[in-house]
Amino acid sequence: MSKDVETLKRRMPLIEYLRQHNWKGSPVGRSEFVGLCPLHEETHPSFYANTRKDVFYCHGCGQGGDLIRFIQLSRHLSFRQSLACLDLQTAPSDDSAAVLEQTAAFYQQQLDHYPEALSYLNTRGLHDPVLIRELGIGYAPGGTLRRSLTAQGHSFARLHRLGLINVQGADALYQRIVFPLYKGQQVINLYGRSIGSAFAHRFLPGGKGGLYAWEKVRNCFEVILVEGLFDYAALRQAGFHNVTCSLGTHLSADQFRQLCEGERTVYLTFDVDRNQSGQQAAEQLARRLVRQGISARRVLLPEGHDPNSFFVQGGDAHQFQTLVEAAQL
Numbered sequence: 531m532s533k534d535v536e537t538l539k540r541r542m543p544l545i546e547y548l549r550q551h552n553w554k555g556s557p558v559g560r561s562e563f564v565g566l567c568p569l570h571e572e573t574h575p576s577f578y579a580n581t582r583k584d585v586f587y588c589h590g591c592g593q594g595g596d597l598i599r600f601i602q603l604s605r606h607l608s609f610r611q612s613l614a615c616l617d618l619q620t621a622p623s624d625d626s627a628a629v630l631e632q633t634a635a636f637y638q639q640q641l642d643h644y645p646e647a648l649s650y651l652n653t654r655g656l657h658d659p660v661l662i663r664e665l666g667i668g669y670a671p672g673g674t675l676r677r678s679l680t681a682q683g684h685s686f687a688r689l690h691r692l693g694l695i696n697v698q699g700a701d702a703l704y705q706r707i708v709f710p711l712y713k714g715q716q717v718i719n720l721y722g723r724s725i726g727s728a729f730a731h732r733f734l735p736g737g738k739g740g741l742y743a744w745e746k747v748r749n750c751f752e753v754i755l756v757e758g759l760f761d762y763a764a765l766r767q768a769g770f771h772n773v774t775c776s777l778g779t780h781l782s783a784d785q786f787r788q789l790c791e792g793e794r795t796v797y798l799t800f801d802v803d804r805n806q807s808g809q810q811a812a813e814q815l816a817r818r819l820v821r822q823g824i825s826a827r828r829v830l831l832p833e834g835h836d837p838n839s840f841f842v843q844g845g846d847a848h849q850f851q852t853l854v855e856a857a858q859l
């Protein structure tokens with residue numbers, strides 16, 4: 531039960547609920563708003579809502595608590611009834627794919643307008659405009675997604691629920707290169723690579739789907755598996771078409787099943803980092819694949835490289851092909 535409560539509260543921040551019910555609060559400090567109390571009659575504001583703690587307190591009537599408590603008091607409902615009421619108001623709608631698709635399209639339109647984004651792609655060696663368009667690569671400059679999507683009829687609550695914006699309305703993928711992730715024809719998540727000082731990798735809440743672009747390679751007898759989307763893009767740009775990506779070294783059960791669903795050889799091309807974590811993951815995965823009757827080989831890149839940096843540092847398709855052919859069991 532307590533887990534459900536937390537999930538429900540995450541879907542709808544208290545401040546957003548109050549605003550939807552026409553509460554007007556003025557900011558006091560960084561994370562607090564004050565306004566007239568919706569729970570008792572008053573002429574001077576004494577109702578405080580804290581966005582960081584997601585709670586309220588009224589100095590007039592002495593009531594306070596979280597969103598569930600507020601619904602109980604304002605609508606005279608029991609705890610359980612309040613949960614049901616909130617669930618009904620915030621249930622995820624199946625048009626989330628449409629919102630994600632519109633977001634991806636919006637970010638895609640931004641890409642060309644931001645030199646910092648283009649220069650980042652340049653440092654990662656990605657320059658083929660046809661491939662960039664095919665992969666739907668975009669950029670989240672920040673500050674404009676909310677306006678654009680609410681103008682298209684999506685509520686703040688829906689955008690927040692999908693993890694696209696935070697409680698202040700700012701883009702969750704702010705200053706990130708954005709790749710849409712598909713399941714079949716539907717966008718089911720977005721991956722954002724930071725171009726600034728924020729931590730490198732970010733996904734929206736929810737599943738990442740299976741292996742990236744699996745539909746294109748599922749019938750290939752030889753598949754190159756990489757761990758990052760920039761590795762994927764670099765190989766595609768170099769002319770390799772039998773590539774897929776696991777979005778990290780740890781494969782989900784679905785991704786592992788996909789690799790095992792037909793007879794094939796998988797070329798594991800994970801990062802060769804100093805701490806060996808990429809190679810250890812590749813070794814483990816190779817053993818698991820072999821146990822399922824799948825042939826697995828490890829492509830050994832030069833020390834300190836991933837497939838993306840290999841090409842950025844001047845490696846070419848011929849050299850990479852040589853490494854693939856020399857791949858070890």
Ligand SMILES: [Zn+2]
Nearest residue numbers: 567570588591
């Ligand atoms: Zn009050």
